Amino acid sequence: MPWFQLRDEIDIDVRFLRVDDEYRLDLSNLDELLKGAKLLSVTGMSNVLGTINPLRALADAAHHNGALVAVDAAQSIAHGPFDVQALDVDFIAFSAHKMLGPTGIGIFWTREEILQAMPPFLGGGGMIADVRLDGYTPASGPTRFEAGTPPIAEAAGLNASVLYLQALGMDNIAKHEAELTADALARLDAEFGDVVRVIGPSSTIDRGGVISFVVQGVHPHDVAQVLDQFGVCVRPGHHCAKPLMKRFDLAATVRASFGPYSLAEDTNVLLEALAHSVKVFA
Numbered sequence: 001m002p003w004f005q006l007r008d009e010i011d012i013d014v015r016f017l018r019v020d021d022e023y024r025l026d027l028s029n030l031d032e033l034l035k036g037a038k039l040l041s042v043t044g045m046s047n048v049l050g051t052i053n054p055l056r057a058l059a060d061a062a063h064h065n066g067a068l069v070a071v072d073a074a075q076s077i078a079h080g081p082f083d084v085q086a087l088d089v090d091f092i093a094f095s096a097h098k099m100l101g102p103t104g105i106g107i108f109w110t111r112e113e114i115l116q117a118m119p120p121f122l123g124g125g126g127m128i129a130d131v132r133l134d135g136y137t138p139a140s141g142p143t144r145f146e147a148g149t150p151p152i153a154e155a156a157g158l159n160a161s162v163l164y165l166q167a168l169g170m171d172n173i174a175k176h177e178a179e180l181t182a183d184a185l186a187r188l189d190a191e192f193g194d195v196v197r198v199i200g201p202s203s204t205i206d207r208g209g210v211i212s213f214v215v216q217g218v219h220p221h222d223v224a225q226v227l228d229q230f231g232v233c234v235r236p237g238h239h240c241a242k243p244l245m246k247r248f249d250l251a252a253t254v255r256a257s258f259g260p261y262s263l264a265e266d267t268n269v270l271l272e273a274l275a276h277s278v279k280v281f282a
């Protein structure tokens with residue numbers, strides 16, 4: 001959406017990488033797409049497919065072609081380590097509510113030199129170094145983007161979620177969720193076969209704990225309603241990813257996802273509820 005909005009404003013050219021049949025980014029024409037590009041914008045992990053994108057390779061290709069890399073890290077940030085230096089990305093953004101924090105606040109990070117070169121886009125208290133009758137000088141660093149009284153309670157809440165996740169350990173979270181995901185994918189395949197089709201990589205390598213699926217002959221909202229009766233909360237719908245739905249000829253999927261608090265018993269209930277919804281509707 002931001003790139004379409006920018007296109008309306010300054011007439012930029014927006015191009016797209018395609019997704020291949022294995023639910024991964026098709027990088028075969030990456031260099032061609034990057035010719036003349038200023039920015040490569042990509043999600044760290046797909047909120048629909050669970051695919052973890054090869055950020056380092058994408059950053060190398062982008063930099064080689066003179067483009068910067070912006071990562072939507074909303075789905076990655078709470079599920080494992082995220083090292084901006086090792087990945088060599090230029091911008092990351094994520095919302096606090098995707099990492100067990102409050103709504104209405106998020107993080108935008110970029111390199112120091114880019115930060116200093118970017119003009120502020122909002123005016124207000126706290127974002128200036130100096131104001132005169134002939135103009136103003138913006139504050140340096142992140143402060144220039146934090147105009148007005150900040151969401152203080154939300155910042156304290158976000159801090160608490162950072163401390164909580166750090167105490168659990170990001171490596172531990174990644175390992176825990178990878179085990180749950182591998183187990184759930186294997187059991188979905190073994191217990192439901194073709195009745196349930198997983199829309200996402202079957203391999204657990206470079207794949208996070210988001211499992212989208214469709215149940216043959218049953219609408220995702222009907223599946224979700226039955227799962228809800230078992231106390232299983234899933235997200236049915238197009239997941240704000242309509243072009244991706246179209247790519248796979250789907251209107252919607254059901255999405256189950258794991259977090260640090262999920263247990264193997266949760267998968268048992270999910271599968272039990274799923275079997276019930278197949279019995280009721282299929």
Ligand SMILES: Cc1ncc(COP(=O)(O)O)c(C=O)c1O
Nearest residue numbers: 043045047072073074075095106
């Ligand atoms: C990858 C990704 N980016 C962005 C968002 C939206 O974040 P926000 O609700 O802060 O706009 C979501 C989820 O809603 C998401 O999964």
